[in-house]
Amino acid sequence: MATSRAVPNLAFRGLRGSRSPGEFAAAVRRxxxxxxxxxxxxARYIGRVESGEIRCPxxxxxxxxLHMFPGLCLTDLGFTAREQVRGRGARAAAAPAPQHTIRNDEESDVLRRAFMTGGTATAAAVSLGLGATVPTPRAGGRFGETEVAAxxxxxxxxxxxDDRHGADRLYRQATEPLRTAYALLDSGTAARRSTTDRMHAGAGELSLSVGWLAHDSGRWEDARSHYAEALATARVAxxxxxEAHAFSNTSFLARDGGRHREAVRAAQAGQRAARHLSSPRLLALLTLREAGGWAGLGDRTACEEALGRAHTLFGHGPGDADPEWMSFFGEPExxxxESQCWSxxxxxxxxxxxxxRAALLQDPHFTRNLALYRAHLAADLARxxxxxxxxxxxxxxxxxLDEVHSSRIxxxxxxxxxxxxPHAREAAVADFLDRRTALVTA
Known part of the structure; x- marks a missing residue:
């Protein structure tokens, strides 16, 4: 059966104007x-839109x-109407429905093709949009844009x-695409060096994401292993x-585990790795990680000095060179x-x-972080x-807690x-204690 070729989205390209793909991507994030x-x-996402690979966002x-271009609709932006893209999904829905969630937009098609079709990256199922069972790629197999994009x-x-629901129910499912990514690197080859570099970066970031799910759900040894794997991948590539991202997560985990000297050293190593990346926001986060380590060691002077540097770096504002994983790092974070340092x-x-202040500034759209900030606030107020x-x-x-599943919280x-x-006779306290007991014993 013949496959249709992607049609370049010239309308969207025209809206970008003289801005580079990276500059336009930064405008989208803003x-x-x-x-x-x-x-x-x-920039890669913008390229995929303009090439016609993403027919509907x-x-x-x-x-x-639509916020960026008021008065225009999707078709004005060069996209295919959503109902036309969904037609294919509607036909597929005639088959028995699997017990999981799959998005119907063009982006997730890439993920489904890579983890559910033949070739080096096959999968038997998808759960919550993530590969669930992924056989090891054949020796000598090849990977390309489809697998990397997946x-x-x-x-x-x-x-x-994770932003919406927390880590507890995601961790086991998320390990499957991670295994696939590293199996591809171990057993597969790519036609171009740039594709291999992207696969290394993608696998490393995936290892950090899965490590964070382990971290947030209390599986600290698993998290330590995933973070170390990402750091090794960064060094090889x-x-x-x-590397800076891996050190940031390693420092965070060390602080949570009471290894405060390690937290300081990892944060400082991350700052060295990030020194030439032109991202003050990344350096600000790493400096806050360092401050957290000093606070754990009880060194108030060193902590305050690091906090001052972090605020100065943060004050430079966001930039085009900021890594996309840092989208969580705004004023609420x-x-x-800083609150955790003083605590x-x-x-x-x-x-x-x-x-x-963190809770007040946090957009309620990001439920997990809002719950986390309020949980920290409650503990601090109690003390x-x-x-x-x-x-x-x-x-x-x-x-x-019906929406958010996080062992940390x-x-x-x-x-x-x-x-x-000790304050259980107070009405508000009694109400909280009773409600929490009911949830724990349910």
Whole structure:
């Protein structure tokens, strides 16, 4: 059966004008932030749209594009009407439906083709948009744009789902595309060096994303292994950006595990790797990781010095060179990480002020982070001697637990419950403790 060739999207190309794909991608990310959306747009995504590979964007991108170009519709932007793209999916729906979620937009077609069709990257199923069972590629197999794009899309999909729902229910499913990516690198070859480099970068980022799911769901040894694998991949590929990301996550994990000296060293190594990447925001995050390590060591002077550097770097603003994985790092996260420093130093009122600001600034669209910030706030308020406020904020977190599945957040609530237990005669505290007990024993 003949396959249709992609038709270049000249209308979209015209809207880009004289801006480079990277500059236009940065404008898309800025527009997304304006309306509370999160898209991991880069130059490659713009190229795929303009080449016609993406016939219709997913709903998040649709909202952003319509915000950027008011008065235009999808077809004005050169895309195919969604109902036409979905026609193929509607026909497929006549078959027995699998018990999982699959997106119907053109982006996810790449993921499905790579992980569900023949060739070196095959899959038996997809769960939550991620490959679930992936046989090892044949020796001597080849990989190309389709497989690389699938790995990159898996990274984006994991991050999106984690933002909305937390890590606990995603981790096991997310390990399957990770195994495929590394099997492709081990057993496959690519026609071009640039494709191999992208596969190394994609596999490393996927390892970090899966490692974060392990980290957030309390599987710390698994997380440590995934982060180390990403760091090794970065070193083999000579990828400074991936190396900086791996050190950032390693520092975060070390801090959570009480290995504060390691957290400082990893954060400083990440700063060295990021030094020439022209991203002050990346350096700001790594410097905040360093501050967290110093706080854990009880070195207030070093912590305050690092916090000052982080604020200066953050003040330079976002830039086109910022890695796409850093889309979470805005002012709410800055406030949250600073709050955790003061908490580690035992300055509970100051920690609570920053945690409250993080929660107020956080767009409710990103449910997991909102729940996390409020959970930290509740713990800080409890330690600061304000049990009623602590219970009220902890109760707001309980309201989100139907949507958010994160062992980290549940552990914070358990800690807050222990701190509030001596105040159980107060009505607000009693209500929180009763509700939490009911959820735990359900």
């Amino acid at each position: 527009a997304a932030r304006e309306i509370g959306e999160q898209v991991a747009c880069d 997913n709903y998040a991108y649709e909202r952003v594009f 790995v990159e899309e898996a990274v984006r999909r994991i991050r999106l789902l 000579g990828d400074s950006a991936l 800055l406030e949250a990480l 580690a130093l035992g300055d509970w009122p100051r920690a609570a002020r920053h945690a409250r 600061a001697g304000r049990p009623d406020e602590a219970a009220a904020n902890a109760g707001l977190v309980l309201d989100l 549940r552990a914070l609530l358990a800690r807050t419950a222990r701190l509030l237990a």
